[in-house]
Amino acid sequence: MARTLTFAAARGLARSRLNCACSLTHIRSLTSATNENNINQHYDVIIAGGGAVGSVLARLLLNDNVDKSLLSHRRLRPLKVALLEQRSSPPSLENIANTSSKNDKQTPNARAYALSPTSLSYLGPSVLQRLQQTNRLGIYDSMQIWEHDGPAQLHFAGEDLNEAVKSGRLVDLHGLIERNNDTEQHQKQQQQSNRRPWLGSVVEDAPLVSAVWDELRNDERIDLIDNVQITSISAPSQNTMGNVEPPPPVEISCTRSITNEGGSKHDEECTLSADLLVAADGANSFVRRTLGHSFPMITHSYDRKAVTCTVELDVRKGDMAKTAFQRFLPHGPIALLPVWNSLNNDDNDAPIYANVVWSTTPSEANHLLSLSGTEFITTLNHHLCQGPNVNPPLLSNNNNRGMPHIPIIGTIAKEMDSLLRTANTALTMGTWTESPSRNYFRMPPASARVVGPIMGFDLKLSHVQQGYTAPRVALVGDAAHTVHPMAGQGLNLGMGDVYSLSELIKEAVDSGMDVAGTGLFLDRYNQERMVKGLGTVGGVHGLHELFRCSGSNSSSGIMNANALNSGGNASGVESVVGLGRSLGMNVVNGLGPLRRAFAEAAAGAAFSR
Numbered sequence: 001m002a003r004t005l006t007f008a009a010a011r012g013l014a015r016s017r018l019n020c021a022c023s024l025t026h027i028r029s030l031t032s033a034t035n036e037n038n039i040n041q042h043y044d045v046i047i048a049g050g051g052a053v054g055s056v057l058a059r060l061l062l063n064d065n066v067d068k069s070l071l072s073h074r075r076l077r078p079l080k081v082a083l084l085e086q087r088s089s090p091p092s093l094e095n096i097a098n099t100s101s102k103n104d105k106q107t108p109n110a111r112a113y114a115l116s117p118t119s120l121s122y123l124g125p126s127v128l129q130r131l132q133q134t135n136r137l138g139i140y141d142s143m144q145i146w147e148h149d150g151p152a153q154l155h156f157a158g159e160d161l162n163e164a165v166k167s168g169r170l171v172d173l174h175g176l177i178e179r180n181n182d183t184e185q186h187q188k189q190q191q192q193s194n195r196r197p198w199l200g201s202v203v204e205d206a207p208l209v210s211a212v213w214d215e216l217r218n219d220e221r222i223d224l225i226d227n228v229q230i231t232s233i234s235a236p237s238q239n240t241m242g243n244v245e246p247p248p249p250v251e252i253s254c255t256r257s258i259t260n261e262g263g264s265k266h267d268e269e270c271t272l273s274a275d276l277l278v279a280a281d282g283a284n285s286f287v288r289r290t291l292g293h294s295f296p297m298i299t300h301s302y303d304r305k306a307v308t309c310t311v312e313l314d315v316r317k318g319d320m321a322k323t324a325f326q327r328f329l330p331h332g333p334i335a336l337l338p339v340w341n342s343l344n345n346d347d348n349d350a351p352i353y354a355n356v357v358w359s360t361t362p363s364e365a366n367h368l369l370s371l372s373g374t375e376f377i378t379t380l381n382h383h384l385c386q387g388p389n390v391n392p393p394l395l396s397n398n399n400n401r402g403m404p405h406i407p408i409i410g411t412i413a414k415e416m417d418s419l420l421r422t423a424n425t426a427l428t429m430g431t432w433t434e435s436p437s438r439n440y441f442r443m444p445p446a447s448a449r450v451v452g453p454i455m456g457f458d459l460k461l462s463h464v465q466q467g468y469t470a471p472r473v474a475l476v477g478d479a480a481h482t483v484h485p486m487a488g489q490g491l492n493l494g495m496g497d498v499y500s501l502s503e504l505i506k507e508a509v510d511s512g513m514d515v516a517g518t519g520l521f522l523d524r525y526n527q528e529r530m531v532k533g534l535g536t537v538g539g540v541h542g543l544h545e546l547f548r549c550s551g552s553n554s555s556s557g558i559m560n561a562n563a564l565n566s567g568g569n570a571s572g573v574e575s576v577v578g579l580g581r582s583l584g585m586n587v588v589n590g591l592g593p594l595r596r597a598f599a600e601a602a603a604g605a606a607f608s609r
Contacts, residue, residue: 001567003056004153007230023348027389030052040065040270040271040272041082041223041270041271041272041273042080042249042272042273042274043080043081043082043223043273043274043275044079044080044081044274044275044276044505044509044515045061045080045081045082045086045275045276045277045400045505045515046081046082046250046252046272046274046276046277047081047082047084047278047279048084048085048230048252048277048279048280048281048285048286049085049279049280049281049285049477050083050084050085050089050209050213050226050280050289050416050481051085051205051209051280051281051282051492052113052205052208052209052212052494053280053476053477053478053491053494053495053497053498054083054085054278054280054281054476054477055083055209055212055213055216056122056212056495056498057278057280057476057501057502058081058083058122058212058216058222058496059122059123059124059127059212059216060122060499060502061079061081061500061502061505061506062078062079062081062216062219062221062222063502063577063594065123071350078221078470079221079505079506079509079515080221080222080270081221081222081223082222082223082225082274083216083222083223083224083225084225084228084230084527085224085225085226085227085228085253086227086228086229086281087226087416088226088227089210089213089224089226090206090210090213090530091210091554092210092213092214093130093134093136093207093210093211094134095210096134096206096207096210097134097135097136097283101460103247106453107312107354107451107452108204108310108311108339108340108355109202109204109205109206109310109452110308110309110310110355110356110452110453110455111205111206112138112202112203112204112205112240112337112339112355113202113203113205113208113488113490114200114201114202114324114337114488114491114492114494115200115201115202115203115492115495116197116200116493116495116602116603116604117161117171117173117199117498117603117604118170118171118199118495118604118605119491119492119495119496119604120171120173120198120200121171121173121176121207122203122495122498122499123211123212124215125177125179126215127211127212127214127215128173128176128177129177130211131203131207131208132177134207135340135542136203136204136207136208136211136340136503137201137202137203138201138202138203138337138338138339138340138355139198139200139338140197140198140199140200140202140322140323140324140337140338141157141158141196141197141199141322142155142156142157142158142199142321142322142323142324143155143156143157143199143324143325143326144322144323144325144326144441144442144444145319145326145327145328145585146327146328146387146388146441147324147327147388147453147547147582147585148327148328148329148386148387148389148576148580149177149330149389149582150388150389150390150578150581150582150585151388151389151390151565151582151586152388152581152582152583152584152585152586152589153294153388153441153585153586153587153589154585154589154594154595155589156199156598156599156602157199158196158197158198158199158594159196159197159199160199160595160599160600161199161596161599161600161603161605162197163596164596164605165197169600169606169607170197170235170401170603170604170605170606171603172197172265173197173198174197183526196252199324199599199602199603200324200337200488200603202324202337202338202355204339210570211388225254225256226483227255227256227257227258228254228255229256229257230252230253230254230256230286230287230290231253231254231255231584232252232253232290233250233251233252233253233277233287233290233291234250234251234252235250235277235291235294235470235471235473236248236250236471236472237471238294238470238471246514246517246518247471247472249273249274249275249472250273250274250275250276250277250472251272251273251377252270252271252272252274252277252532253269253271254269254270254272255267255268255269256268256269256270261324263506271280271602272474275472275514275516275517276472276473276474276515276516277472277473277474278473278474278475278476278479278501279473279474279475279476279479280476280477280479280498281479282477282478282479283462283478283479283482285475285478285479287473287475288475288479288480291470291473294470295465295466295467295468295470295474295475296464296465296466296523297462297464297465298462298464299460299462300460300461300462300541301458301459301460302360302459302460302461302484302544303361303362303366304331304359304360304361304364304458304459304460304484305330305359305360305361305362305366305456305457305458305459306357306358306359306365306456306457306459306485307356307358307359307360307368307369307454307455307456308355308356308357308358308454308455308457309355309356309376309450309451309452309453309454309455310339310353310354310356310450310451310452311353311354311355311356311377311380311447311449311450311451312351312352312353312444312447312448312449312451313351313352313353313354313445313446313447313448314445314447315450317419319440319579319590320338320352320354320445322338323338323442323444324336324337324338325337325384325444326486326574327383327384327386327444327511328547329360329383331359331360331361331364332358332359332360332486332547333358333359333363333486333547334356334357334358334380334383334384335355335356335357335358335486336354336355336356336384336444336445336447337354337355337356337357337412338354338355339353339354339355340352353451354447356380356446356447357485358380359459359484359485359486362458365456366456368454368456369454369456370419370455373449373450373454374449376448376450376454377447377448378452381446382448384444384447385443385444385446387441387443388441392393403438403538407421416608419465425561456495459484459485460482461482461483461484461541462481462482462484462535463480463481463482463534464481464530464533465478465535467526468480468525468526468529468530468533469499469522469523469525469526469529471516472516474501474516474522474525475497476494476497476498477491477493477494477497477498478490478494480497480529480533481493481533481537483536483537483540483541484492484540484541484542484544485601486544486547487539487540487543487602489536489540489602492604493532493533493536493537496529497529497533497606500525500528500529501525504521504522504524504525505521506520507521508520546577546579546581558568
């Protein structure tokens with residue numbers, strides 16, 4: 001069993017590096033007077049931050065990832081890991097589920113993540129199975145994206161991932177979840193024809209973290225330390241790398257709040273050391289800020305704000321149809337994502353919930369936040385439950401101003417304008433006959449009421465400038481990068497970080513080497529994730545700027561519904577960019593190989609060789 005340690009208990013523990021069972025020998029309590037180095041406990045890896053990213057990293061580090069029959073291929077020695085969490089340890093997933101079953105008014109939390117199939121696989125079959133059994137996976141196998149100022153649509157379906165799953169480049173989540181089932185049942189389920197791959201799943205933060213912590217609590221190789229605040233960090237300098245002797249361990253001083261049985265509180269202090277400190281403590285990372293000279297950041301404000309909440313849908317069961325919807329408005333996208341998939345339970349009257357993520361200007365976001373629940377629902381339905389539009393003219397009266405009046409040029413320009421817009425509409429209609437899953441536009445379901453608070457947060461881009469690592473320190477997740485939520489890549493990028501880092505750490509241990517004693521493994525992690533991180537952040541930023549050039553007047557937004565729905569007036573540049581973007585969307589949607597390539601990239605599939 002993993003231990004949730006008090007620092008008093010930690011003072012009586014010491015690690016034996018040569019003991020493969022990682023048993024801990026109790027020693028006498030040490031004080032600063034008797035302990036020369038004032039080190040209470042040493043670990044291979046200390047993870048600062050016990051949220052989704054940090055806890056999944058811990059799970060991956062403790063996962064041997066070999067067949068149980070191949071005992072000779074186990075780790076040469078198990079890793080010793082500590083997970084530090086500033087908040088109290090999360091409740092068990094069963095407690096969350098029981099609370100929901102006893103409280104009919106329990107609703108999903110708006111703090112949730114859209115996870116790709118690859119990211120979901122990092123949770124492991126047991127966690128995924130328990131999340132599904134407790135009805136906490138908002139699975140979607142279809143995605144519909146459309147614009148407000150053109151006819152273009154993007155329809156991704158689970159079938160787009162069939163080839164990647166069959167070739168082994170993408171995990172089969174159905175098979176992963178069923179792995180623990182008995183053989184006969186598993187064989188029957190495998191014989192089911194054409195099970196549609198998932199495009200992803202929306203998972204609330206609290207159940208996700210609880211499910212992973214439940215697994216960690218059952219592992220004796222990890223110490224779970226909650227209610228802890230890191231107060232200082234002593235990390236080796238850059239010039240210590242490359243020497244004959246490895247750099248000294250990183251040391252951290254901590255304070256933990258302890259509540260006695262009588263309810264009184266007091267603080268305990270301790271110093272821990274590790275071969276590697278991993279910062280998984282979020283965008284405002286204390287570790288990164290403390291070691292700021294090693295991790296300068298690139299930041300960019302989008303001058304946008306996201307409004308998010310949970311809504312109950314005004315539909316009968318199944319109308320969400322496991323579909324994620326996203327419509328692009330002049331000032332940003334609005335998304336409707338499934339949270340609790342009621343198709344997984346037998347209650348036909350169970351409410352169906354969805355998450356709303358609406359990105360717009362700060363003034364419009366503040367307006368949305370000021371609305372009552374009823375007013376917000378009316379505004380939401382008005383702007384989301386709209387079909388595709390026609391492209392605005394490239395040559396409107398406004399765009400003709402200042403141009404010489406030459407009749408023949410004007411006539412040719414208008415004919416070209418009409419031809420391009422007609423061709424774009426034809427491309428849209430041409431994709432309708434490709435397959436039943438893509439032959440029509442599906443109107444998103446209307447929302448009935450807001451459940452829970454309506455929240456807002458500023459949107460910005462950030463990425464480490466020089467690298468993800470320093471001597472004996474590595475950054476993962478939001479501590480290293482933040483992206484616009486429009487593509488749902490934030491946590492997925494962090495999951496890629498922890499998988500890459502965990503594999504390299506285990507490779508170092510299996511090679512008989514210090515986890516971070518040389519730059520060999522951390523340098524590889526840094527190179528891999530800098531390429532992936534900058535590529536993803538840059539790609540999402542490019543998409544944001546592309547859709548920011550709207551084919552309708554940029555001043556039309558939620559305050560001006562008529563201009564929004566009619567397309568409004570646009571500058572010549574905006575109209576040309578808008579039409580080009582619309583044509584591009586239709587080309588991607590109409591060309592199967594290209595569309596499947598986009599779907600596989602978003603799902604995290606490995607590249608074919």
